Amino acid sequence: MQHDHDIIIVGGGMVGAALAARVGHAGFSVGLVEQGDIPAEPSGDYDLRISSLNARSLAFVKASGTALPEERSCPFRHIDVSNQDGTGHSLFSAQDSGMDDFGIFIENRTLQYALWQRLQQLPSVACYTQCAPLSTITSSTGRLLELDNGKTLSARLIVGADGAKSTLRELAGISVSSYDYHQRAMIINVETELPQQDVSWQVFTPTGPIAMLPLPGHRASLVWYDTEQATQDREQLDDEALKAAIEMAFPKRLGNLIRIVARASFPIKRQHAHRYIGKRLALIGDAAHVVHPLAGQGLNIGLHDADTLAEIIIQGRDPGDYLNLLRFECQRRAANQAMIAATDSFHHLFTGAKPLRQLGDLSLQLAERFPFAKRMMMQQANGLNPFKMR
Numbered sequence: 001m002q003h004d005h006d007i008i009i010v011g012g013g014m015v016g017a018a019l020a021a022r023v024g025h026a027g028f029s030v031g032l033v034e035q036g037d038i039p040a041e042p043s044g045d046y047d048l049r050i051s052s053l054n055a056r057s058l059a060f061v062k063a064s065g066t067a068l069p070e071e072r073s074c075p076f077r078h079i080d081v082s083n084q085d086g087t088g089h090s091l092f093s094a095q096d097s098g099m100d101d102f103g104i105f106i107e108n109r110t111l112q113y114a115l116w117q118r119l120q121q122l123p124s125v126a127c128y129t130q131c132a133p134l135s136t137i138t139s140s141t142g143r144l145l146e147l148d149n150g151k152t153l154s155a156r157l158i159v160g161a162d163g164a165k166s167t168l169r170e171l172a173g174i175s176v177s178s179y180d181y182h183q184r185a186m187i188i189n190v191e192t193e194l195p196q197q198d199v200s201w202q203v204f205t206p207t208g209p210i211a212m213l214p215l216p217g218h219r220a221s222l223v224w225y226d227t228e229q230a231t232q233d234r235e236q237l238d239d240e241a242l243k244a245a246i247e248m249a250f251p252k253r254l255g256n257l258i259r260i261v262a263r264a265s266f267p268i269k270r271q272h273a274h275r276y277i278g279k280r281l282a283l284i285g286d287a288a289h290v291v292h293p294l295a296g297q298g299l300n301i302g303l304h305d306a307d308t309l310a311e312i313i314i315q316g317r318d319p320g321d322y323l324n325l326l327r328f329e330c331q332r333r334a335a336n337q338a339m340i341a342a343t344d345s346f347h348h349l350f351t352g353a354k355p356l357r358q359l360g361d362l363s364l365q366l367a368e369r370f371p372f373a374k375r376m377m378m379q380q381a382n383g384l385n386p387f388k389m390r
């Protein structure tokens with residue numbers, strides 16, 4: 001049977017667009033279904049949604065021929081983790097792991113725009129925008145996808161990359177387990193007197209971590225995790241009062257703030273799909289898993305899903321072959337489960353009861369004393385898993 005595409009990807013966010021670009025670059029016929037419009041070129045000040053891209057994610061994005069604009073991204077070479085009272089502290093340097101840097105911080109919209117630019121250069125990729133799936137059924141050699149614009153498309157594999165509230169996951173009858181941390185993350189973009197440098201730091205407090213992600217020049221993205229109530233109260237503050245609250249709570253190393261550029265807050269939840277695959281169907285990115293963002297790994301593990309799936313598709317003959325999809329599920333579930341467990345333990349170790357927090361401090365001290373353990377943690381965080389769970 002002739003299909004419209006080899007692969008249809010639902011969701012043109014960073015993860016879906018990255019998979020489309022990689023397999024499209026390898027010559028597969030791809031249909032990308034996105035409910036929104038073609039992303040607009042980012043301009044003006046930095047957006048609130050910033051992500052870190054680690055070594056493996058960067059290599060994957062670049063393998064599709066996508067060029068990322070250097071002027072809107074910020075490499076970081078050190079990660080500094082401590083607790084508020086100074087009893088635990090660990091500094092991770094890329095150099096110690098034999099790397100120039102750990103990766104970059106980049107706005108989500110800049111990455112998504114760069115990927116879509118690449119998609120538009122690839123003759124084997126067709127983008128269907130402003131439409132969403134209504135239903136999906138399998139055929140003998142593929143899967144059909146009925147869209148809400150009246151079109152029905154068919155492919156040998158359909159991939160759901162449509163985010164945490166994935167419609168494709170729902171249509172495939174795949175359920176999730178979820179957990180609410182009862183925390184919110186307030187993201188605040190600021191202009192600082194000091195130029196921000198190549199270090200990203202995070203300080204654990206009993207109610208949640210506070211973090212600084214450097215942006216080019218005198219800009220930084222601050223992340224302030226706290227209880228839902230405390231965040232809601234903070235949201236009511238005007239810019240001057242919020243600036244004063246940041247200067248009180250954040251370490252002095254941030255330096256004086258010139259102004260608050262933008263702010264918003266997000267609920268913190270984790271979620272894991274019970275299956276990543278079905279007949280001629282796979283889930284990747286937030287459609288498959290949502291992790292606590294404190295380690296900045298949600299997008300990275302989504303891109304690692306896309307990388308593993310792309311490798312399996314490129315090596316195999318039939319993109320929807322069930323045994324190959326099983327290989328994808330085995331490899332990625334193990335790695336993602338490990339990341340969910342790690343971020344969960346970080347959360348509970350540093351924001352739990354005092355004995356747990358003391359254990360958290362001890363783990364930072366141990367990481368500082370045993371360079372081998374530190375190197376392994378860094379490799380894991382960079383997607384260069386020493387245990388090879390790719």
Ligand SMILES: Cc1cc2nc3c(=O)[nH]c(=O)nc-3n(C[C@H](O)[C@H](O)[C@H](O)COP(=O)(O)OP(=O)(O)OC[C@H]3O[C@@H](n4cnc5c(N)ncnc54)[C@H](O)[C@@H]3O)c2cc1C
Pocket residue numbers: 010011012013014015016033034035036050051052053131132133161162163164165166167168185187266284285286287293295296297298299300301302
């Ligand atoms: C506060 C916060 C900070 C974070 N910081 C980091 C970080 O530093 N590093 C990191 O790695 N991760 C971070 N993350 C996580 C990261 O943002 C997500 O993991 C990532 O955005 C997931 O990408 P995705 O493409 O899978 O999903 P999404 O970004 O949700 O994209 C889904 C796409 O699918 C489209 N779509 C949805 N439904 C449909 C439909 N029915 N039909 C068609 N299209 C549809 C949407 O329009 C969208 O384009 C953070 C998350 C939060 C909340």
